[in-house]
Amino acid sequence: MVLSKKILLIGLIGAIGVQTSCSSHEFDNPNDPRYNPASGSGSSSSYGSSSSSGSSSSSNAAGSSSSSALRECDEVFNPNNKFCYDGAVYDLCDGMAYNPTTHICSGSTAVRALCSGAQYNPLIQDCCNNSAILKATHFCSGATIYAKCNGAEYDPATTGCCNNATFIISTHFCSGTTVYAKCGGEEYNPGMQFCSGTTVYDKCGGTVEYAPTTEACCGSGKYTLSTQYCSNGIVMAYGTISDGVRSYKTVVIGTQTWMAENLNYAASGSKCGDGSSLSDGNTATCDTYGRLYNWATAMRFASACNSQTVASCGATIAPQHRGVCPEGWHIPSDAEWTTLTTYIGGADTGGTKLKAASGWNSYSGIPLGTDVYGFAALPGGYGNGNYGGSFGSAGVGGYWWSATEYYDASYAYGRFMFYNHEYVSRNYNDKTFEHSVRCVRDN
Known part of the structure; x- marks a missing residue:
């Protein structure tokens, strides 16, 4: 019984593996898919024979069995639907073997492998968008050629390759030979920029990173916001002045020293903004923007000096009028405000240079404050004591008194800055309005 099974198995292998071949010179036309460039001839099919090890061997698919240039196949195959070529097994094309180095099976027809009209070798090449590529190093996705990543293909729709390592393009990107996580979902230039949290920042001078919550750029370097300021590209240490209760930072701008x-x-009569009204007790807005003063309060005059009917008030304005400022400091005159804006390049763009880098509302097309000189102007808004103590424009506008009266003594000059303009406006306003105060040091 065991002997009968062995005879049956050998007979089955022979039935599967043996098939007659065509004459070695039956296909001598190089354009015929069965043409074998190694021997100059072709065969219509391959055949197998049992080797000493029991596996099937074959002649080359497109040539005679006598060709020594091509390797035999080690695996067993059925010659009714497959053929062997140079050590590899292929499917027949409509029952016919073909030369896989020159032809491909298109549908049920073996056709010559042409890429943009030029012959290519389908065993080692692919045709991608009319360009022949090496399978060992490149692959085709859609109509685009990609280099393999560490020898492997990948899905370009979801994956990228960086220095022979794949990465997910929805969360990472490649710069040079390094993979970086995106910043807030966006790519950036790691050579010139850095990511903090979900925000991209420019490096100082293109090279220096900093901590955005505590540091800022000054020229090509950085400085500490709490103790230093940047004055036109130069890092300076803040000075300090006290009003007896609070200390204030001070900055040098040109020949002047200003409160920052x-x-x-x-002071009695000063106010804090509270929603849409003025308040004496709710100091939250004042802690951010400072207090608001009508002109007479800022000058330490009687409230009657807000009216043009009191002509004697103007006569008592000192050249460096202290008002509510600390000792050794004074309310800036209209001329001193002009000295400031002239030094920084003029009033037309002075607002952008004097505004703090944060704390202002944004407006499309208008740059945020650059605080080039450390002045750090903040938009404290204004109050109007004539209309029930209304308050508004915090975050939108900043208004600062000068010590100089307008020709109509019920008005005084000041400087105004707005979130949607780059300039510093020289204007006058009713003395009863509440504005911010910046003090300048006495000469």
């Missing part, structure tokens, strides 16, 4: 904060001295 709005005054928050609780």
Whole structure:
């Protein structure tokens, strides 16, 4: 019984593996898919024979069995639907073997492998968008040629390759030979920029990173916001001045020394914004923007000096009028404000240079404050005591008094900045309005 099974198995292998071949010179036309460039001839099919090890061997698919240039196949195959060529097994094309180095099976027809009219070798090449590519190093996706990543193909729709390593393109990107996580979903230039949280920042001078919450750029370097300021590209240490209750930072701009904060001295008659009205007790807005003063309060005059009917008030304005400022400091005159804006390049773009880099509302097309000189102007808004103590424009506009009266003594000059304009406006306003105060040091 065991002997009968062995005879049956050998007979089955022979039935599958043996098939007659065509004459070695039956296909001598090089354009015929069965043409074998190694021997100059072709065969219509391959055949197998049992080797000493029991596996099937074959002649080359497109040539005679006598060709020594091509390797035999080690695996067993059925010559009714497959053929062997140079050590590899292929499917017949409509029952016919063909030369896989020159032809491909298109549908049920073996056709010559042409790429943009030029012959290519389908065993080692592909045709991608009319360009022949090497399978060992490249692959085709859609109509685009990609280099393999560490020798492997990948899906370009979801994956990228960087220095022979794949990465997910929805969350990462490649710069040079390094993979970086996206910043807030966006790519950036790691050579010139860095990511903090979900925000991209420019490096100082294109090379220096900094901590955006505590540091900022000054020229090509960085400085500490709490103790230093940048004055036209030069890092300077803040000075300090006290009003007896609070200390204020000070900055040198040209020949002048200014407070770098709005005054928050609780003089009698000063107010804080509270929603849409003015308040004496709710100091939250004042803690950010400083207090608001009508002109007479800022000058330490009687409230009657807000009216043009009191002509004697103007006569008592000192050249460096202290008002509510700390000792050794004074309310800037209209001329001193002009000195400031002239030094920084003029009033037309002075607002952008004097505004703090944060704390202002944004407006399309208008740059945010650059605070080039450390002045850090903040938009404290204004109050109107004539209309029930209304308050508005915090975050939108900043208004600062000068010590100089307008020709109509019920008005005084000041400087105004707005979130949607780059300039510093020289204007006058009713003395009864509440504005911010910046003090300048006495000469």
